[in-house]
Amino acid sequence: xxxxxxxxxxxxGAQIAxxxxxxxxxxxxxxxxxxxxxxARSSNRGHLMRRVEKGRLDAVAAEKALSGVRETTDLLExxxxxxxxxxxxxxxxxxxxxxxxxLDQAAPPDAVLASNSSTMGISKLAGATSRPExxxxxxxxxxVLVMDLVEVVRGPQTSDETAERAMSVAxxxxxxxxxxxxxxxxxxxxxxxxxxxxEAYRLLDAGVASFEDIDVAVEKGLNWPMGPFRLGDFTGLDxxxxxxxxxxxxxxxxxxxxxxxxxxxxxxxxxxxxxxEGWYRY
Ligand code: 3HC
Numbered sequence: 062x063x064x065x066x067x068x069x070x071x072x073x074g075a076q077i078a079x080x081x082x083x084x085x086x087x088x089x090x091x092x093x094x095x096x097x098x099x100x101a102r103s104s105n106r107g108h109l110m111r112r113v114e115k116g117r118l119d120a121v122a123a124e125k126a127l128s129g130v131r132e133t134t135d136l137l138e139x140x141x142x143x144x145x146x147x148x149x150x151x152x153x154x155x156x157x158x159x160x161x162x163x164l165d166q167a168a169p170p171d172a173v174l175a176s177n178s179s180t181m182g183i184s185k186l187a188g189a190t191s192r193p194e195x196x197x198x199x200x201x202x203x204x205v206l207v208m209d210l211v212e213v214v215r216g217p218q219t220s221d222e223t224a225e226r227a228m229s230v231a232x233x234x235x236x237x238x239x240x241x242x243x244x245x246x247x248x249x250x251x252x253x254x255x256x257x258x259x260e261a262y263r264l265l266d267a268g269v270a271s272f273e274d275i276d277v278a279v280e281k282g283l284n285w286p287m288g289p290f291r292l293g294d295f296t297g298l299d300x301x302x303x304x305x306x307x308x309x310x311x312x313x314x315x316x317x318x319x320x321x322x323x324x325x326x327x328x329x330x331x332x333x334x335x336x337x338e339g340w341y342r343y
Pocket of ligand 1: 117202203204251287292
């Protein structure tokens with residue numbers, strides 16, 4: 062049985078830990094902020110209680126899964142016995158590299174260090190450790206409690222055993238993994254998502270249709286649960302903009318240049334649901 066530690070209790074880390082506990086995995090959740098851990102606990106409780114109310118989860122199983130996530134602000138307590146660590150901190154290279162360096166010191170020498178980054182290939186982080194062969198990307202999707210996929214991405218130094226271990230940990234926590242053999246910006250899903258949503262932004266920028274109608278067209282015509290603009294608001298337009306800017310800067314390809322209307326929203330502080338306004342008002 063895996064002894065898992067999840068580092069960072071934002072919405073991704075909180076739900077990765079909760080999903081693992083639901084699957085019966087031994088898990089610690091770490092954040093430097095006690096307040097963030099409290100937020101994570103309360104948000105996870107809300108999600109599991111909704112399942113109980115809908116009759117989809119037994120109340121006893123929900124309480125067990127909630128108490129199964131052990132929280133701590135002490136990194137050593139979180140990882141000293143872990144054999145698998147998933148980092149899900151803020152999407153910033155320096156922050157992630159310093160977390161990887163700290164994990165290298167605090168976690169057992171044979172523990173795998175995985176990153177949930179959606180934009181940074183593991184080769185950018187593994188160099189901060191003395192164990193690059195044990196480092197790998199494990200990219201979950203938002204919301205983790207609902208979305209079944211995990212992209213496991215090998216870096217040039219990731220060993221076969223580490224990639225296999227990441228695939229098996231994803232299955233152990235009840236998720237379907239796919240293996241990406243080459244480090245590539247955007248992995249699989251975000252490349253396909255960006256291609257489709259960039260086209261949606263181009264249609265909007267060219268005045269072809271309103272964003273509301275583009276959403277309706279994609280929801281009804283392609284059966285996406287959310288059209289590209291609703292999904293942007295859900296994910297966070299700041300996150301979407303940052304990811305697109307990263308793709309544009311790293312590839313230099315014009316097709317990834319962020320839309321001027323998206324940039325204007327971000328500059329105006331309209332990030333979507335979390336700021337109560339993005340493309341839509343909440
Ligand atoms: N966290 C956890 N669970 C959530 C949730 C959240 N934020 N929002 C909704 N849910 C759960 C609900 O509790 C409910 O669970 P249940 O079926 O067990 O009762 C279920 O999702 C359905 O919720 P609702 O009935 O309230 O609403 P919808 O049917 O509209 O579904 C949705 C909401 C699941 C978010 C759905 O709209 C959806 O799948 N949207 C697309 C999400 C998507 O594409 N994610 C990928 C984004 S890309 C990404 O993550 C890459 C990264 O790099 C940024």
